[in-house]
Amino acid sequence: MSDQTVKGLQKPLGPGITPRGSAFRHVKPTDVQNPAYFHKVVDCQWACPAHTNVPEYIRLIAQGRYTDAYMLNRESNVFPAILGRTCDRPCEPACRRGRLDGKPVAICRLKRVAADLRGEIAHLLPQIPAKKNGKRIACIGAGPASLTVANDLLPLGYDVTIFEKQGKPGGLMRSNIPAFRLPEKVLTEEIDIIAAMGAKIQYNSPVASLAALLREGFDSIFVGSGAPRGKDLEIAGRHDADRIHIGIDWLESIAFGHVDSIGERVLIIGVGNTAMDCCRSSRRLGGRDIKVMARRPRPFFKASAWELDDAEEEGVEIVLNHAPKSFVVEDGRLKGMLFDRLEWDAGAKRSKTLDTIFLPADDVILAIGQENAFPWIERDLGIAFNEWNVPVVNETSMESTREGIFFGGDAAFGPKNIIWAVEHGHQAAISINNYCEGIPATERLPYGMNLVSQKMGLSEWSYHNDYNPAPRQKMKHVELVERFEQLNIEVELGFTAEQTAREVERCLNCDVETVFTAPRCIECDACVDVCPVQCLTITRNDEELDLRTRLSAPAINLDQDLFVSDALPHTRRIMAKDEDVCVHCGLCAERCPTAAWDMQKFELVIPYAGVKAGTCVPA
Amino acid sequence: MPSIAKPAATHPSLQRNQLGLTIRDYEGSMSTLCAGCGHDSITAAIVRALWEVSMHPHMLAKMSGIGCSSKTPAYFVNGAHGFNSAHGRMPPIATGASAANRGLTYIGISGDGDSLSIGLGHMCHAIRRNVKMVYLIENNGVYGLTKGQFSASADVGSKSKRGEPNQTLPIDPVMLALSIGATFVARSFSGDKEQLVPILKAAIAHRGFALIDIISPCVTFNDHSGSTKSYLYTRQHEIKATEADFVPPEKPILAAISPSGITAVTMHDGSILHFRSVPANYDPTDRKRVTDYLLAQQSKGEIVTGLLFVDESVGDLHEVNQAPDMPLVHVPHSKLCPGSSELERLQQEFR
Numbered sequence A: 001m002s003d004q005t006v007k008g009l010q011k012p013l014g015p016g017i018t019p020r021g022s023a024f025r026h027v028k029p030t031d032v033q034n035p036a037y038f039h040k041v042v043d044c045q046w047a048c049p050a051h052t053n054v055p056e057y058i059r060l061i062a063q064g065r066y067t068d069a070y071m072l073n074r075e076s077n078v079f080p081a082i083l084g085r086t087c088d089r090p091c092e093p094a095c096r097r098g099r100l101d102g103k104p105v106a107i108c109r110l111k112r113v114a115a116d117l118r119g120e121i122a123h124l125l126p127q128i129p130a131k132k133n134g135k136r137i138a139c140i141g142a143g144p145a146s147l148t149v150a151n152d153l154l155p156l157g158y159d160v161t162i163f164e165k166q167g168k169p170g171g172l173m174r175s176n177i178p179a180f181r182l183p184e185k186v187l188t189e190e191i192d193i194i195a196a197m198g199a200k201i202q203y204n205s206p207v208a209s210l211a212a213l214l215r216e217g218f219d220s221i222f223v224g225s226g227a228p229r230g231k232d233l234e235i236a237g238r239h240d241a242d243r244i245h246i247g248i249d250w251l252e253s254i255a256f257g258h259v260d261s262i263g264e265r266v267l268i269i270g271v272g273n274t275a276m277d278c279c280r281s282s283r284r285l286g287g288r289d290i291k292v293m294a295r296r297p298r299p300f301f302k303a304s305a306w307e308l309d310d311a312e313e314e315g316v317e318i319v320l321n322h323a324p325k326s327f328v329v330e331d332g333r334l335k336g337m338l339f340d341r342l343e344w345d346a347g348a349k350r351s352k353t354l355d356t357i358f359l360p361a362d363d364v365i366l367a368i369g370q371e372n373a374f375p376w377i378e379r380d381l382g383i384a385f386n387e388w389n390v391p392v393v394n395e396t397s398m399e400s401t402r403e404g405i406f407f408g409g410d411a412a413f414g415p416k417n418i419i420w421a422v423e424h425g426h427q428a429a430i431s432i433n434n435y436c437e438g439i440p441a442t443e444r445l446p447y448g449m450n451l452v453s454q455k456m457g458l459s460e461w462s463y464h465n466d467y468n469p470a471p472r473q474k475m476k477h478v479e480l481v482e483r484f485e486q487l488n489i490e491v492e493l494g495f496t497a498e499q500t501a502r503e504v505e506r507c508l509n510c511d512v513e514t515v516f517t518a519p520r521c522i523e524c525d526a527c528v529d530v531c532p533v534q535c536l537t538i539t540r541n542d543e544e545l546d547l548r549t550r551l552s553a554p555a556i557n558l559d560q561d562l563f564v565s566d567a568l569p570h571t572r573r574i575m576a577k578d579e580d581v582c583v584h585c586g587l588c589a590e591r592c593p594t595a596a597w598d599m600q601k602f603e604l605v606i607p608y609a610g611v612k613a614g615t616c617v618p619a
Numbered sequence B: 001m002p003s004i005a006k007p008a009a010t011h012p013s014l015q016r017n018q019l020g021l022t023i024r025d026y027e028g029s030m031s032t033l034c035a036g037c038g039h040d041s042i043t044a045a046i047v048r049a050l051w052e053v054s055m056h057p058h059m060l061a062k063m064s065g066i067g068c069s070s071k072t073p074a075y076f077v078n079g080a081h082g083f084n085s086a087h088g089r090m091p092p093i094a095t096g097a098s099a100a101n102r103g104l105t106y107i108g109i110s111g112d113g114d115s116l117s118i119g120l121g122h123m124c125h126a127i128r129r130n131v132k133m134v135y136l137i138e139n140n141g142v143y144g145l146t147k148g149q150f151s152a153s154a155d156v157g158s159k160s161k162r163g164e165p166n167q168t169l170p171i172d173p174v175m176l177a178l179s180i181g182a183t184f185v186a187r188s189f190s191g192d193k194e195q196l197v198p199i200l201k202a203a204i205a206h207r208g209f210a211l212i213d214i215i216s217p218c219v220t221f222n223d224h225s226g227s228t229k230s231y232l233y234t235r236q237h238e239i240k241a242t243e244a245d246f247v248p249p250e251k252p253i254l255a256a257i258s259p260s261g262i263t264a265v266t267m268h269d270g271s272i273l274h275f276r277s278v279p280a281n282y283d284p285t286d287r288k289r290v291t292d293y294l295l296a297q298q299s300k301g302e303i304v305t306g307l308l309f310v311d312e313s314v315g316d317l318h319e320v321n322q323a324p325d326m327p328l329v330h331v332p333h334s335k336l337c338p339g340s341s342e343l344e345r346l347q348q349e350f351r
Helices: A035-041 A043-047 A054-062 A066-077 A080-086 A095-103 A107-119 A144-156 A183-195 A208-216 A247-255 A273-284 A305-313 A417-439 A497-506 A524-528 A545-550 B038-052 B068-075 B090-100 B114-120 B120-129 B175-181 B195-205 B233-237 B286-297 B340-349
Strands: A137-139 A159-163 A200-202 A220-223 A245-246 A264-270 A289-293 A318-321 A322-330 A332-342 A352-358 A363-366 A404-409 A448-453 A455-457 A511-518 A536-539 A561-564 A574-577 A597-607 B060-064 B081-084 B107-109 B133-139 B184-189 B210-213 B238-240 B243-247 B261-265 B271-278 B303-308
Touching: A035 A043, A035 A597, A043 A054, A043 A511, A054 A066, A054 A107, A066 A080, A066 A107, A066 A417, A080 A107, A080 A183, A080 A363, A080 A417, A107 A497, A137 A144, A144 A159, A144 A247, A144 A417, A183 A524, A208 A220, A208 A322, A220 A322, A220 B286, A245 A247, A245 B243, A247 B060, A264 A273, A264 A332, A273 A289, A305 A318, A322 A352, A332 B060, A363 B038, A404 A417, A417 A524, A448 B107, A511 B271, A524 A536, A524 B038, A545 A561, A561 B271, B038 B068, B038 B133, B038 B195, B038 B210, B060 B068, B060 B090, B068 B081, B068 B107, B068 B133, B081 B090, B090 B107, B090 B133, B114 B120, B114 B133, B114 B175, B120 B133, B120 B175, B120 B210, B133 B195, B133 B286, B175 B210, B175 B286, B184 B195, B195 B210, B195 B243, B243 B303, B271 B303, B286 B303
Parallel strands: A137 A159, A137 A220, A159 A200, A220 A404, A245 A363, A264 A289, A264 A363, A289 A318, B060 B081, B060 B107, B107 B133, B133 B210, B184 B210, B238 B303
Antiparallel strands: A322 A332, A332 A352, A448 A597, A511 A597, A536 A574, A561 A574, B184 B303, B243 B271, B261 B271
């Protein structure tokens, strides 16, 4: 995606294409040759760090083509079955459907449907060449980032060795995500695919010294070791008792079978997703009275809304506005904790202490964040660290300040999530391939696109363009009593066939784009009149902010672009389209007498490692 | 053409009128006219005008005859009354309906075939009687439903789709209406809702018969280069003689009336028409000057649009006939039909 420089403003535009601000009398016609314009219309795909082609895989699910849906997912996000259960889902808050009826399409759950119902895929995976290219790559940590690097580089003939400190692969996906959310079988299956592609995973092999590893003569090294250190809470009494646990270490101990019980009264400090996993795990290991202690009011929680819901469904209490003050320890035994009760101002910026209260506890789990830790990277190797002791990493190439050494996942920029780790892996793989071929690591091919008309005949379109008013389908859970019997009973049952059939129809097919050809327009107003959500207007061109107020419905969502056409042939006015709530019903194209509007399926062509320039553009 | 149902989805910021209805509540079934038909734009303008004046759907009667235009009442205000009459017979049916129930708002939709050929006489008499109704002629110069023969409004020299020029003189509904005493005469263009919507709102408020001749290109049979009723030709030859704003009676007028170029006409119900721009010496209440102006422009080949003539001084059908204020349908049956003895008494008076 090339940034444009706007004459007069002298600053590069973001991917939003259309110039904003008052420097222009008129809005320039939208550049639809830039794939970013149509890409941005596909809100879910735009929001996904790995740009998963969501609408297309949802259509494949609708057609019962689960294997194809899985493989399409795998192309961009590598772990559809894992992510279908655990993804942070940046796509869902972005989903256009949410702006229409308040509830986005259950994209993540549908991904799981594709993964659960897929057929044989071995023959669909990329072929691994028998003849290797002679380059040896080392990856540190067998988490999602390293596994993605291996996934992308193995088909190119690389020899990839992954060093894993534990006896099993998966990194955070195994150690921090409880089995009742992500069954081990699912995790193992998807990792095994990459192992079967030829990744050499060396277990129980912590890297103690990067300098030593460098001496082993690898052509390039990828650091995907995560953010393995849970933040501690240094307040009075912290080190006086043994039943105070660091959240991610405690979860890891459960995952590897070292911990199988906890006291009845448990306090969880922190209210992120790790805290949710900790409280729900406590519930299964003997906890009865479990409180998640939050410093701030609910709108400021880090945990995803659905994880909070799931925890509360299991009887966990979430206590707001309590700041930990000290641990209360008597005779070396933890008795509980003192908390300051806080009152916050409107923006939860400032607080004042109301009083201090005591809450009894048998165990306390600290889930207040994670940090990177690189004690094994010598500081004289040319890898620069910043003031927080985090390596300096190029955001495009994922390269450190030492050539040939790359970072990704939580190890790069601190804790994010699995889908970001996957995207880092893809980018690092491109950079490693560049580096090994003597191309600058930062060099990137532009995104490509395909646009194909979906018109099949009179009133016939190749996609299901009916707006289905069905509400978002609710995931069914295993009964409470049953789910607490064992630690690894998966709580979410997955969508039924009926739920899947309804949910796929909620998708608006945003990738079937409205494509306009100005010279054909006779300004009959048919499209403007028929549009159910008033997103079209034929009007005189103007400054964008003014134009936005003069449309059929005011375009108040500034995050969403306006499409502005070239001057129309009859009157030199313009066609303006507010992309905000277009339901992609295709009626504009249906009612257009001259085919000036057409519904064309947009496919983003994403360059991955090994893709040669020129193969990424439409044929 | 077969069609796809319009999705139930609406814009989140959809506005509501005084009745709490959205503009979508004034829609009808999906149009089955050709894609790009001018009539569909007129339908959209009607929907907007009715929504803006907060018309109660059940207080509206949609009247039509036969033709493409006459299908359009199905495409707006599903909750209204409607009558689809025989070809050209919409004006007498509307007259009868109005006579029986003066409480409803009547909107008659007709075309150049329905009104200027088979129904021409009926239309003239509805004009003469000043039936209180909005009367639209969706004028495209051809018989679209029978594959594009010239209609009575086709201009001399205008070419058919096959390339043959029309040689028969056209009937101009605006000149005809002015000549027989119409009290509200307008011409507009389907492609210009900014002009059409205020005219429709004024027509609804008008005291009597409101004629709006609307150029509405037939996208299938009369939108080619030799046509004088195509989108392009109309845009190239249109002169907006007047620009009118409609101000409903309950709305206070905040802006001071500009001294130049403004003519204000007070409607019978207290609403006001502001003519923002009119040509020099143009008086939209002076029938002779309007006629002279239109003749002069016509000889230059221009299509004059706008609200061209208004006369609020003439009473409608009911006022002229001193009909009761109450709609006849609400007069008790015993009073409307007092029985044979009363008939006997009446007949005795004439013996």
